[in-house]
Amino acid sequence: MSDLTTQEHFQRLIRLLELEADAEKQEALRDMQRRSPAAAEASGSTLINLVIRDEQAGLGGRILLTLAKRNQSLALPWTRLGNGAPVILSEEGQADSAGWRGVVSRVSKDNLQVAFSLWPETESERPSFRLDRSSDEISRQRQRQGLDKASAATDSRFAKLRDVLLGYRTPLFQALDNPQPLNPTLNETQLEAVRFALSAEDIAILHGPPGTGKTTTLVELIRQITLKGQRVLAVAPSNIAVDNLFEKLLAAGEKTIRLGHPARVLPELRQHTLDQLAENHPDMKLVHKLMREAYALRGQASKYTRAKPEPGARQAKRQEAKQMLADARKIEDQVVERLLNSAQVICATTTGLDASLLYRQKFDWCVMDEASQSTEAGAWAPLQFADRLVLAGDHFQLPPTIISAQAAAEGFSVSLMERLIQPPENGISRRLTTQYRMHHDIMKFSSQEFYEDSLSAAAAVRTHLLRDLPGIAVNALTETPIHFIDTAGASYDETVEPDGDSRFNLSEADLVLKMVRELLDSGLSATEIAVISPYSAQVRLLRERLKQPEMEIDSVDGFQGREKEAIVVSLVRSNRDGEIGFLEDVRRMNVALTRARRKLIVIGDSATITTHPFYQRLVTYFEAVGAYHSVWEQEG
Numbered sequence: 001m002s003d004l005t006t007q008e009h010f011q012r013l014i015r016l017l018e019l020e021a022d023a024e025k026q027e028a029l030r031d032m033q034r035r036s037p038a039a040a041e042a043s044g045s046t047l048i049n050l051v052i053r054d055e056q057a058g059l060g061g062r063i064l065l066t067l068a069k070r071n072q073s074l075a076l077p078w079t080r081l082g083n084g085a086p087v088i089l090s091e092e093g094q095a096d097s098a099g100w101r102g103v104v105s106r107v108s109k110d111n112l113q114v115a116f117s118l119w120p121e122t123e124s125e126r127p128s129f130r131l132d133r134s135s136d137e138i139s140r141q142r143q144r145q146g147l148d149k150a151s152a153a154t155d156s157r158f159a160k161l162r163d164v165l166l167g168y169r170t171p172l173f174q175a176l177d178n179p180q181p182l183n184p185t186l187n188e189t190q191l192e193a194v195r196f197a198l199s200a201e202d203i204a205i206l207h208g209p210p211g212t213g214k215t216t217t218l219v220e221l222i223r224q225i226t227l228k229g230q231r232v233l234a235v236a237p238s239n240i241a242v243d244n245l246f247e248k249l250l251a252a253g254e255k256t257i258r259l260g261h262p263a264r265v266l267p268e269l270r271q272h273t274l275d276q277l278a279e280n281h282p283d284m285k286l287v288h289k290l291m292r293e294a295y296a297l298r299g300q301a302s303k304y305t306r307a308k309p310e311p312g313a314r315q316a317k318r319q320e321a322k323q324m325l326a327d328a329r330k331i332e333d334q335v336v337e338r339l340l341n342s343a344q345v346i347c348a349t350t351t352g353l354d355a356s357l358l359y360r361q362k363f364d365w366c367v368m369d370e371a372s373q374s375t376e377a378g379a380w381a382p383l384q385f386a387d388r389l390v391l392a393g394d395h396f397q398l399p400p401t402i403i404s405a406q407a408a409a410e411g412f413s414v415s416l417m418e419r420l421i422q423p424p425e426n427g428i429s430r431r432l433t434t435q436y437r438m439h440h441d442i443m444k445f446s447s448q449e450f451y452e453d454s455l456s457a458a459a460a461v462r463t464h465l466l467r468d469l470p471g472i473a474v475n476a477l478t479e480t481p482i483h484f485i486d487t488a489g490a491s492y493d494e495t496v497e498p499d500g501d502s503r504f505n506l507s508e509a510d511l512v513l514k515m516v517r518e519l520l521d522s523g524l525s526a527t528e529i530a531v532i533s534p535y536s537a538q539v540r541l542l543r544e545r546l547k548q549p550e551m552e553i554d555s556v557d558g559f560q561g562r563e564k565e566a567i568v569v570s571l572v573r574s575n576r577d578g579e580i581g582f583l584e585d586v587r588r589m590n591v592a593l594t595r596a597r598r599k600l601i602v603i604g605d606s607a608t609i610t611t612h613p614f615y616q617r618l619v620t621y622f623e624a625v626g627a628y629h630s631v632w633e634q635e636g
Contacts, residue, residue: 143380182227205390205417211563219249231364258348365388373399438597440457473523487604526548529565531551570604
């Protein structure tokens with residue numbers, strides 16, 4: 001911990017939070033000013049020339065609009081506007097339109113659905129629309145509120161937990177009897193991590209390298225906690241991470257409820273959200289009846305009549321309508337509180353917690369999955385509701401995404417977990433060491449580079465290869481776990497994206513297509529293969545060229561936590577100056593290299609990338625395991 005006082009620590013986080021907010025706004029403004037609508041769409045943050053194809057009522061009184069291209073023969077281009085993305089819909093050709101805020105609830109090849117609270121009132125009869133990704137202001141407000149609460153806390157359990165997390169108090173642990181495992185498949189390091197976390201009085205950290213079953217371990221921990229009659233607030237920084245944990249808790253039979261905008265929840269889980277459970281509650285029929293009658297009364301009070309109404313009659317109707325609405329809200333609040341009280345586990349994103357909703361709720365534990373992907377500012381928001389904290393994640397994988405260079409330089413990209421786990425000998429963390437995803441050779445470099453060579457592959461995956469799968473041909477590609485193709489000297493030059501900052505590599509894309517075709521010809525299905533690139537421009541190019549809708553082609557960030565039987569990684573960078581830019585973040589490359597189960601194919605220019613020591617060691621490793629191949633072999 002630094003020499004900052006408590007107040008100074010939180011004031012610093014608030015300042016960095018504001019810097020990040022300003023950077024997001026400035027980036028959006030620059031994009032609007034420097035990019036044509038077509039270029040903005042190519043960046044993935046915008047869709048243009050949309051029309052409304054369908055409209056329907058959604059959960060919680062929301063309006064669901066399905067948007068598609070005006071030209072019905074056109075599919076949607078590649079976009080970053082995935083499920084849960086906050087967006088602004090604006091009418092094209094109306095410069096003064098403030099737009100309507102919504103949340104993307106579904107994306108398909110030809111259209112996407114957006115949930116709105118208000119109906120878009122347009123100026124023209126046949127409007128076309130533009131959809132832009134927007135900043136999440138509510139999230140920012142909740143982070144600020146959490147930081148203010150933490151800074152001001154005195155003489156409370158929250159204040160004591162805060163002082164432990166700031167290094168002013170020593171974290172305490174108590175010896176426990178070994179609990180009987182509820183999941184018999186857990187290994188000894190997973191069980192030890194559960195026992196360790198249960199013994200924590202304040203804070204425990206579970207460090208889960210790739211494929212080590214971190215979320216499975218967390219589910220066991222949460223089940224052990226609820227078995228003792230205690231309550232858990234289970235959170236993660238992203239909706240997909242929350243849904244992953246939530247789904248496994250439901251499968252284990254836990255009484256759990258998901259908070260958050262229903263559009264941000266996977267469709268198959270929405271019936272377990274607070275919104276849907278409340279909507280289905282018998283008392284909500286009375287709520288809807290009172291609201292209908294209240295709106296009818298308000299309409300009558302405003303309606304013009306030839307006969308002059310009795311003095312005070314209009315006011316009386318308005319007052320009666322107001323009272324009906326108040327009664328409806330009171331019943332709705334009671335329904336929500338009863339539902340929340342009935343759940344032993346509440347799941348939400350770290351910034352998806354409404355203090356006005358949870359102010360009467362208290363939790364014995366806060367369990368935070370993927371904690372290394374949350375800024376420290378985001379991590380404080382849920383802590384005001386819980387007595388103990390368990391952080392789970394891997395600070396050697398993707399860090400929080402930060403736009404502001406100044407905020408990043410001042411440490412805003414350092415998560416609470418990363419700050420607390422350094423130094424490792426502080427005694428508050430346990431690492432999982434058996435991984436269940438990768439062939440030993442795929443795992444080994446990552447283990448040596450990031451985890452002190454502490455990882456071991458479980459017997460079931462240690463030597464598994466593509467050729468072991470049914471229906472797969474035996475050839476040079478399927479009987480080895482790694483294939484590195486070196487494009488040095490072949491003039492595979494990178495190109496900077498027009499009207500953008502990203503890069504693509506046409507020749508490398510051709511080679512990716514060739515390797516994908518070889519995998520498909522060997523018997524793999526498109527769903528068993530994924531293509532990853534650190535550069536969004538290369539991702540767009542590959543999606544256009546591959547024409548494989550069932551195959552996942554995504555950025556490294558989009559593939560965190562995922563796995564496939566075979567992964568093709570396109571590094572893109574190839575230049576005479578040895579500049580690798582984005583690739584310098586080796587944690588991002590750790591993610592890319594550990595997604596494959598049986599086959600990892602990496603394509604890159606060794607002359608460019610080995611200017612960085614990490615990639616020099618990587619190429620040396622590929623040579624040592626017999627995975628190195630020159631591009632000339634492929635062309636031969």
